[in-house]
Amino acid sequence: MATPITRFAFSTPIAVLGDLHGRSDLLDAILPRLGTRPLVVIGDVIDRGPDARGTIDRLLARKAVGVRGNHEEWILAWMRGEGLDEWAILPKMGGLATLRSYGAVGDNYAALVGQAHRIPTTHRAWLEALSPVGDLEVMGDSYWLIHAGVPSHVSLKGIAYDQLVPFLARHHLRDLHWGDNDPEAAPPLDRPVIMGHRPREEPLDTGDVIAIDTGAGTVRGGGRLTALLLPERSFVTVGL
Numbered sequence: 001m002a003t004p005i006t007r008f009a010f011s012t013p014i015a016v017l018g019d020l021h022g023r024s025d026l027l028d029a030i031l032p033r034l035g036t037r038p039l040v041v042i043g044d045v046i047d048r049g050p051d052a053r054g055t056i057d058r059l060l061a062r063k064a065v066g067v068r069g070n071h072e073e074w075i076l077a078w079m080r081g082e083g084l085d086e087w088a089i090l091p092k093m094g095g096l097a098t099l100r101s102y103g104a105v106g107d108n109y110a111a112l113v114g115q116a117h118r119i120p121t122t123h124r125a126w127l128e129a130l131s132p133v134g135d136l137e138v139m140g141d142s143y144w145l146i147h148a149g150v151p152s153h154v155s156l157k158g159i160a161y162d163q164l165v166p167f168l169a170r171h172h173l174r175d176l177h178w179g180d181n182d183p184e185a186a187p188p189l190d191r192p193v194i195m196g197h198r199p200r201e202e203p204l205d206t207g208d209v210i211a212i213d214t215g216a217g218t219v220r221g222g223g224r225l226t227a228l229l230l231p232e233r234s235f236v237t238v239g240l
Helices: 024-034 052-061 070-079 095-101 121-129 161-171 173-178
Strands: 005-010 014-017 039-041 133-138 141-145 193-195 209-211 224-230 234-239
Touching: 005 161, 014 024, 024 052, 024 224, 024 234, 052 095, 052 121, 070 095, 070 121, 070 173, 133 161, 161 173
Parallel strands: 005 133, 014 039, 141 193, 193 209
Antiparallel strands: 014 224, 133 141, 224 234
């Protein structure tokens, strides 16, 4: 099995966007503060917020790349004809807001399962291109892009240092997307890990982990969006 890791290398400063959750309004607010930097996403671009389609339109226009989160997994399966995860359309997950942004009608599995054709080809291709895990280099500095961070419950003893993330990607990929992984408890790896997934009031840099989900999808009509500037390793945050 091939390791699901994509390398992203940049010779200029970039911005890594925290979980967007369909908040094109927050994306519009932060973009002027990022200038022309290339954009990288940490996953959970869709769901909960009202404008997943508009959010992806803007990311496409900026040629953004990055990794997927757990919220992308259901829509990828749905687009491939593997059915619709009914859990995704529960209020807690917010998938119905994503479907509405693409013009889908109905509010249950039977009505929605056959409407994947509503996702434009360009959006399909962009979503499919999101990597499970990212190997990021910015002007000589290296980072891992892992949506939910590194699980502290998995023993990494005896694994070569440079093989820790490939091991996790091969054997614990679900934990890297869905895990309730505490950035403060994460084991140190060979380089810092950039993560989202766990909303917090302020971004965090522990040295080993940089956590940048500041809740764009947690408050209806509110929430905050953070971008990590690299190589400066500083934050820009917009919202309430």
